[in-house]
Amino acid sequence: xxxxxxxxxxxxxxxxxxxxxxxxxxxxxxxxxxxxxxxxxxxxxxxxxxxxxxxxxxxxxxxxxxxxxxxxxxxxxxxxxxxxxxxxxxxxxxxxxxxxxxxxxxxxxxxxxxxxxxxxxxxxxxxxxxxxxxxxxxxxxxxxxxxxxxxxxxxxxxxxxxxxxxxxxxxxxxxxxxxxxxxxxxxxxxxxxxxxxxxxxxxxxxxxxxxxxxxxxxxxxxxxxxxxxxxxxxxxxxxxxxxxxxxxxxxxxxxxxxxxxxxxxxxxxxxxxxxxxxxxxxxxxxxxxxxxxxxxxxxxxxxxxxxxxxxxxxxxxxxxxxxxxxxxxxxxxxxxxxxxxxxxxxxxxxxxxxxxxxxxxxxxxxxxxxxxxxxxxxxxxxxxxxxxxxxxxxxxxxxxxxxxxxxxxx
Amino acid sequence: xxxxxxxxxxxxxxxxxxxxxxxxxxxxxxxxxxxxxxxxxxxxxxxxxxxxxxxxxxxxxxxxxxxxxxxxxxxxxxxxxxxxxxxxxxxxxxxxxxxxxxxxxxxxxxxxxxxxxxxxxxxxxxxxxxxxxxxxxxxxxxxxxxxxxxxxxxxxxxxxxxxxxxxxxxxxxxxxxxxxxxxxxxxxxxxxxxxxxxxxxxxxxxxxxxxxxxxxxxxxxxxxxxxxxxxxxxxxxxxxxxxxxxxxxxxxxxxxxxxxxxxxxxxxxxxxxxxxxxxxxxxxxxxxxxxxxxxxxxxxxxxxxxxxxxxxxxxxxxxxxxxxxxxxxxxxxxxxxxxxxxxxxxxxxxxxxxxxxxxxxxxxxxxxxxxxxxxxxxxxxxxxxxxxxxxxxxxxxxxxxxxxxxxxxxxxxxxxxxxxxxxxxxxxxxxxxxxxxxxxxxxxxxxxxxxxxx
Numbered sequence: 001x002x003x004x005x006x007x008x009x010x011x012x013x014x015x016x017x018x019x020x021x022x023x024x025x026x027x028x029x030x031x032x033x034x035x036x037x038x039x040x041x042x043x044x045x046x047x048x049x050x051x052x053x054x055x056x057x058x059x060x061x062x063x064x065x066x067x068x069x070x071x072x073x074x075x076x077x078x079x080x081x082x083x084x085x086x087x088x089x090x091x092x093x094x095x096x097x098x099x100x101x102x103x104x105x106x107x108x109x110x111x112x113x114x115x116x117x118x119x120x121x122x123x124x125x126x127x128x129x130x131x132x133x134x135x136x137x138x139x140x141x142x143x144x145x146x147x148x149x150x151x152x153x154x155x156x157x158x159x160x161x162x163x164x165x166x167x168x169x170x171x172x173x174x175x176x177x178x179x180x181x182x183x184x185x186x187x188x189x190x191x192x193x194x195x196x197x198x199x200x201x202x203x204x205x206x207x208x209x210x211x212x213x214x215x216x217x218x219x220x221x222x223x224x225x226x227x228x229x230x231x232x233x234x235x236x237x238x239x240x241x242x243x244x245x246x247x248x249x250x251x252x253x254x255x256x257x258x259x260x261x262x263x264x265x266x267x268x269x270x271x272x273x274x275x276x277x278x279x280x281x282x283x284x285x286x287x288x289x290x291x292x293x294x295x296x297x298x299x300x301x302x303x304x305x306x307x308x309x310x311x312x313x314x315x316x317x318x319x320x321x322x323x324x325x326x327x328x329x330x331x332x333x334x335x336x337x338x339x340x341x342x343x344x345x346x347x348x349x350x351x352x353x354x355x356x357x358x359x360x361x362x363x364x365x366x367x368x369x370x371x372x373x374x375x376x377x378x379x380x381x382x383x384x385x386x387x388x389x390x391x392x393x394x395x396x397x398x399x400x401x402x403x404x405x406x407x408x409x410x
Numbered sequence: 411x412x413x414x415x416x417x418x419x420x421x422x423x424x425x426x427x428x429x430x431x432x433x434x435x436x437x438x439x440x441x442x443x444x445x446x447x448x449x450x451x452x453x454x455x456x457x458x459x460x461x462x463x464x465x466x467x468x469x470x471x472x473x474x475x476x477x478x479x480x481x482x483x484x485x486x487x488x489x490x491x492x493x494x495x496x497x498x499x500x501x502x503x504x505x506x507x508x509x510x511x512x513x514x515x516x517x518x519x520x521x522x523x524x525x526x527x528x529x530x531x532x533x534x535x536x537x538x539x540x541x542x543x544x545x546x547x548x549x550x551x552x553x554x555x556x557x558x559x560x561x562x563x564x565x566x567x568x569x570x571x572x573x574x575x576x577x578x579x580x581x582x583x584x585x586x587x588x589x590x591x592x593x594x595x596x597x598x599x600x601x602x603x604x605x606x607x608x609x610x611x612x613x614x615x616x617x618x619x620x621x622x623x624x625x626x627x628x629x630x631x632x633x634x635x636x637x638x639x640x641x642x643x644x645x646x647x648x649x650x651x652x653x654x655x656x657x658x659x660x661x662x663x664x665x666x667x668x669x670x671x672x673x674x675x676x677x678x679x680x681x682x683x684x685x686x687x688x689x690x691x692x693x694x695x696x697x698x699x700x701x702x703x704x705x706x707x708x709x710x711x712x713x714x715x716x717x718x719x720x721x722x723x724x725x726x727x728x729x730x731x732x733x734x735x736x737x738x739x740x741x742x743x744x745x746x747x748x749x750x751x752x753x754x755x756x757x758x759x760x761x762x763x764x765x766x767x768x769x770x771x772x773x774x775x776x777x778x779x780x781x782x783x784x785x786x787x788x789x790x791x792x793x794x795x796x797x798x799x800x801x802x803x804x805x806x807x808x809x810x811x812x813x814x815x816x817x818x819x820x821x822x823x824x825x826x827x828x829x830x831x832x833x834x835x836x837x838x839x840x841x842x843x844x845x846x847x848x849x850x851x852x853x854x855x856x857x858x859x860x861x862x863x864x
Binding site for chain 2: 001002003004005006007008009010012013016036037044045046047051055056058059065066067068069071103104105106107108111115120121124140143144146147149216247255259260261262263264272273274277279280281283284286287288290291292293294295296297298299300
């Protein structure tokens with residue numbers, strides 16, 4: 001008798017299932033708008049030119065060895081990655097109260113942060129601290145915090161489906177009523193899946209409540225540079241919170257903005273009151289890393305560190321990032337224009353108002369099903385599309401399909 | 411409208427924070443400094459030691475003739491190829507990792523014609539090193555082992571074992587972690603009888619963590635005869651074996667022999683987990699190439715277990731990093747590369763044996779009391795000298811020679827290194843120093859306590 005005999009089948013991860021269904025679809029017109037990765041106008045993944053360059057440098061460098069990285073990761077990666085998020089002239093960096101842990105992508109950074117908070121935040125081993133994630137959010141947020149031991153992972157109001165925008169009143173309301181010291185997972189920019197970010201003024205209101213109610217700030221920053229094309233602009237919220245004196249965690253991913261999806265490059269930036277607190281936190285992070293993956297992988301971190309720390313390469317990278325962001329902006333503008341030209345019922349301004357890789361189209365589940373089954377256009381049941389799946393070649397087909405769907409399916 | 415930050419004590423600075431009445435007490439104020447893990451502490455002590463002839467013997471890596479970690483020319487060449495391969499694209503890999511890698515890693519342990527593989531009841535998941543494999547295995551056990559019985563341990567670890575193991579199971583939520591006696595100081599080898607005694611007392615459905623070969627940190631393994639006895643016991647008591655195989659090929663120079671205990675259990679139809687690492691055998695430490703193998707009793711459970719494993723991976727690291735696994739898969743799937751790599755591994759083993767023999771010989775020549783045969787009977791990366799805590803401390807404090815507190819060391823770190831190399835300023839005299847020190851301490855300790863029996 002197998003002792004795994006009663007293991008139930010897990011519900012498949014929605015986005016993986018979507019990709020598999022897409023792969024199996026024989027329709028030559030099929031379009032994948034579900035994937036969470038950048039694609040060129042030819043529908044191909046893109047190795048950033050600067051990445052190709054730096055990879056060659058690494059392979060050619062005889063001084064580099066393949067030894068274990070330190071447990072907390074490559075030092076020059078950690079410091080330069082934190083600088084990207086907080087800014088070169090961040091007061092927190094200058095006051096030496098920033099620490100960092102190199103992690104396995106954004107997921108790894110969230111995981112380390114969650115594991116630390118469960119052990120040491122709001123009392124020791126307190127699993128009852130509520131963790132708030134936006135409604136909707138990247139679905140893995142729930143799993144990461146739940147698996148770290150938190151028993152109470154709840155949604156905070158975020159997306160207003162009717163007005164197709166931010167539900168600010170709901171958001172602020174949930175902040176006001178959250179138990180003190182609750183943890184809030186905030187999307188630094190290019191909210192996944194809605195593409196809707198608070199404005200600066202709205203962020204200020206959020207910060208005011210969070211400060212008053214002593215809520216913990218945990219930023220998830222997976223799209224810095226990708227949203228507006230400008231690194232500093234995309235980091236505005238994170239930096240604002242630092243100027244307001246918050247201590248915080250910021251989980252950074254370099255998967256999208258470096259195209260390093262398969263090298264798992266992430267960083268958990270820690271901002272604390274002073275260097276001693278940082279030191280103690282990092283000592284506990286080391287223990288947590290040691291029993292999860294022991295040492296992080298070297299390749300991706302080395303690549304990012306060399307790029308960020310070499311002036312010409314840094315400039316070239318920023319340029320590559322802008323290329324990707326610009327293509328997304330172009331597709332947004334094109335889609336919106338085409339839908340307007342077709343006279344598709346409803347308003348479509350949200351497509352250009354939203355930011356980053358994703359757009360919440362507002363299509364309902366029935367309409368989504370129609371798109372998939374009748375038009376072989378694959379998108380998430382939530383109506384989320386990845387703008388990178390659009391190309392100059394397929395955008396007409398997609399626009400017409402959306403039009404047809406909205407007209408025929410309610 | 412609040413100001414944005416500026417660099418000279420602006421809005422976000424400590425002074426301003428205070429001025430706005432925000433408490434200066436950190437939310438991390440109650441976070442204590444963690445005890446450094448023993449290995450980190452040992453290395454830190456070594457680094458701050460100013461003695462000119464200090465020597466560190468507790469390293470975790472295999473070293474080449476020059477006393478450095480390195481990759482073979484074959485691996486270097488493959489890395490170059492991968493770097494310039496235009497067909498490779500930067501996609502997210504699956505949570506299970508590269509299929510070609512998991513397939514080859516599975517075959518390497520079980521053998522291609524293993525029944526379990528043919529009957530489709532084997533799951534392979536690429537992980538972040540051996541630690542990642544153990545952690546994933548622990549999470550799987552915690553969540554899904556004997557669901558209806560609500561299993562929560564115990565897990566048995568050898569005494570001694572790698573010092574991070576207990577913490578990994580605890581982090582996965584399994585608090586009931588116990589030890590079985592393994593290293594016998596008197597015999598300077600595995601105390602099989604005591605081990606069996608301890609395991610006989612274990613409750614049914616206990617998970618037993620076993621080193622398939624090249625036990626860390628003692629280097630001492632069970633004989634095939636003893637493996638057979640142990641597996642009989644495990645079947646009888648319904649134990650679940652969780653194998654550690656961090657250095658397949660590097661113990662005996664023979665991949666089959668090093669995986670023999672795993673193959674034995676699989677051939678008996680047992681369910682098992684096996685955590686593998688390719689760090690040592692490929693020299694790819696930094697790339698974190700690990701693999702978790704799961705052999706199930708029935709193929710009908712495979713899909714369900716696979717789906718749950720995917721969920722666990724998603725919440726740990728989402729997907730593994732690809733580069734190292736790609737190198738390993740490339741080597742293992744190409745017959746010519748495979749042979750070349752195996753030859754390389756064999757010569758590493760031969761070098762390791764040579765160092766052990768030299769050490770034993772020098773000790774013999776110096777007339778060191780006790781028997782030192784165990785040094786060459788052990789295999790793999792580590793060897794357990796049998797020195798006690800006081801003797802190890804003497805070596806560290808008085809002779810600036812750093813061993814694991816349990817008396818284990820990595821004999822490769824005794825190799826000669828070119829002058830000026832960092833931290834590994836070994837000279838051929840090191841072995842002599844070590845012998846003299848060992849000789850002296852044993853003499854010293856003899857005055858205080860009886861000689862260890864031969």
